[in-house]
Amino acid sequence: MSDEIPENGHENGEDVPVVELIIKASTIDGVRKGACLFCQEYFMDLYLLAELKTISLKVTTVDMQKPPPDFRTNFEATPPPILIDRGTAILENEKIERYIMKNVPGGYNLFVQDKEVATLIENLYSKLKLILVKKDEKKNNQLTSHLKRINEHLQKRETRFLTGDAICCFDCELMPRLQHIRVAGKYFVDYEIPEDFVALWRYMYHMYQLDAFTQSCPADQDIINHYKLQQAMKMKKHEELELPTYTTSIPVDIGDVQ
Numbered sequence: 001m002s003d004e005i006p007e008n009g010h011e012n013g014e015d016v017p018v019v020e021l022i023i024k025a026s027t028i029d030g031v032r033k034g035a036c037l038f039c040q041e042y043f044m045d046l047y048l049l050a051e052l053k054t055i056s057l058k059v060t061t062v063d064m065q066k067p068p069p070d071f072r073t074n075f076e077a078t079p080p081p082i083l084i085d086r087g088t089a090i091l092e093n094e095k096i097e098r099y100i101m102k103n104v105p106g107g108y109n110l111f112v113q114d115k116e117v118a119t120l121i122e123n124l125y126s127k128l129k130l131i132l133v134k135k136d137e138k139k140n141n142q143l144t145s146h147l148k149r150i151n152e153h154l155q156k157r158e159t160r161f162l163t164g165d166a167i168c169c170f171d172c173e174l175m176p177r178l179q180h181i182r183v184a185g186k187y188f189v190d191y192e193i194p195e196d197f198v199a200l201w202r203y204m205y206h207m208y209q210l211d212a213f214t215q216s217c218p219a220d221q222d223i224i225n226h227y228k229l230q231q232a233m234k235m236k237k238h239e240e241l242e243l244p245t246y247t248t249s250i251p252v253d254i255g256d257v258q
Helices: 037-051 069-075 093-103 115-121 124-133 137-157 169-189 198-208 220-230 237-241
Strands: 003-006 018-024 056-062 082-085 088-090
Touching (some): 018 037, 037 093, 115 169, 124 137, 124 169
Parallel strands (some): 018 056
Antiparallel strands (some): 003 056, 082 088
């Protein structure tokens, strides 16, 4: 495997289980974090639990363009994310989510039940993928309408995160998607989240303050290259040499969002 990154790791001398998450590496350098949404979502879930010291988290990146022999031997063609807990490997996204909820210490507290929020954030990613194919005002408007509903929800609840003032699994699902909308939407079709969605920007501001997000977030270049590969576009040579950048600013005055 290409690289091992102990994230928020503390010494395992406290009877704290070590949980390993294997994630896709950057498609640019094959080492840093890649732009897989599910990898980041579970990384965030587990990072939050490591902060609470219920687990010790080990994160390993794997270059899927050149997977090492031991990865192929152990997992064949299964792509990350892959969770390993005390020798047991969990391979499918739904199973990983269920495993974190039921078997990882503290995980149950992250998985709150809220049908309204679950419905609110589903299908957001599919709307992003539709706008990236080509500039289309109707598809842009559909994405904006969906973001408007999320903004109105946050406005109504007046909480820091989606279900309250504590972060939960829904936030770990939504925020990586919002980041892809910001970075890829702007790059490919000049789409921007409207500045008047103040509650949504306030939410993103709070998420940007969290180590769980910033430590798991891929570089802008990796998000862009993720979609270039999907569209069979070639990466320019200079992109491999660029220093990674991370968009975490907000276009709303901080005084308005605290």
